[in-house]
Amino acid sequence: MTTARQKTIDEELAKMIACDFQPFSVVDDKGFRRFIHALNPMYAIPSRKTVSQGIIPGLYDRERATLQERVKKATAVCLTTDSWTSRTTTSYLSVTCHFVESYKMVSCLLDCFEFSDRHTSDNLAEELLKVAKEWGVENKVVCCVSDNAANITKAIKTLKWTHHPCLAHTINLFVRDALKVMKPTVNKVKTIVEFIHRSTTATHKLKSTQLQMGMPELKLKQDCVTRWNSTFHMIKRILESKDAVISTLAVMNASVDPLSQEEWEVLQEACTVLEPFEQVTVEISADSYVTASKMLILCKGVQRVTAEHQTRVTTGKVTELVAALYASMDRKFHRIEYNPILSESTVLNPRFKKLAFHDNRAVDEALQRVTAAAARSGQPTSLSAVT
Incomplete structure (x- = not known):
């Protein structure tokens, strides 16, 4: 050879x-x-x-x-950054770059490294700038997306980059908080799932019961405390196997508290309420297309659906859940139309333009900024071109 x-x-x-x-x-x-x-x-x-x-x-x-x-050929980039701690208590920081190349979005990991220093805003800003300079994008950053933590938010603002909080993380925070009203019922579900996962006998019995009942052979899912939608998937899966779970626990005389009929109804209604939030989370977590121009219409849509649920739900705990969700969205999203990044990208999206806005003033301001930016770039654009 x-x-x-x-x-x-x-x-x-x-x-x-x-x-x-x-x-x-x-x-x-x-x-x-x-x-x-x-x-x-x-x-x-x-x-x-x-x-x-x-x-x-x-x-x-x-x-x-x-x-x-x-990356050097890109005229503008967006950065996303996140930090986490591994199971071995080692801290890491990652920086990902997003840019448009041949009319397609490209995402690439610039760096992921151990970050043992204190996570102060100054230390984070220093590391972010170091990575940006290494890749030659420090002057091309049009937006940097992160979670809602105060330290990383301040670090990005220190660098004078436009900061935008991750919508998926924002949703995660207020949905997890709202789910506290159902904590006793959710904890019961966790206990049942953990019992079946720990016991090979219970696992086998659940499978055989599902087969006897002509149900799909589905494994129960455990949730993760840092991901609200893992709780949603856990609830949804146990509802799909409801009869088999009830039968399995009864036959095995399991030492766990069974769910009452009212609690099963609460879980069913909660699943219906939470489904739109899961759909929005999946939609905005895409990595092959830009999602900023969808955020206004998605946020307004999930607010409208949640408002409709206020008159539809019948169980007390789910009524509290809906109220908590709506109150959180009212606080988080009430000025979202005035966010420059989201409003400008929305009016430039030919599918939405003005449709995602309720406030005409927000639309007018976004259109004026877009027109002014086009004029500065040497490409004059009239307002009618984007309306």
Whole structure:
């Protein structure tokens, strides 16, 4: 086999390991080596050390250089940043860049690194600026999206970048808060799910009961305290398996509090109320198209649907849930039409234009800003072009 051919296959092997999250030790696995030998007996599989210390670092450097050139050509970018702590209590900070290339949105991770310093606004601002300068985008940032934490918000404003709070995170905060009115019922569901997950006997019994009842064989889902929609999915799944769950707990004489008929009704109504919030969360979490121009109409839509639920729900706890959700949205969204980023992107979206607005003054101000920006760029635009 020629050296060039060997190198090409080595790189494809490295890409496979990276794309499929395979361990470097895969090159030492007997089955893998037999498979490769069957495909090409002439190919010499590189050692684990060669892959980890030679091939992949070289491939990374080339891919990074190519991506850096693409980012440099972008005239404007949007950044998203987030920090979190792993299970081993190690803190990380990530920065992702979004830009338009050939009329398509491109998203790329600029950096993800261990961040052991105190998460003060100054330290965060320093790290964000360092990453932006490394990629040459510090003067191209039109908006930086983050969660609602005060430290990262202040850090972005310190850099004089336009900050926008993540709508998915905002929804997560107020829906989680509203769900507190149902805490006893939700906790009962958690206990039932945890009991069935811990017990192999209960898991097997639930499966067999589902089959006997002609129901889909569905596993119950556990929730995550940091994601409100995981609670929604947990509730939705237990409702889909309601009869099988009731039967399983009764047959096993499980030492958990069963849900009353009223609580089942509360869960069913709550699911109906929360469904639009889940749909909005999924819609705005897209990574292949821009979502800013949809936010006004989505926020107004979910407010309207929630208002309609105020006259539809019949159970007391869900009435409290709806009231809490509506009050939170009224506080969070009452000035959203005046947000420059959202209002300008909305009026420029040919599908929406003025339709997402209730306040004519907000529309007029957005149109004037768009027209002024177009004039500064040397491309005069009349208001009629976007109305």
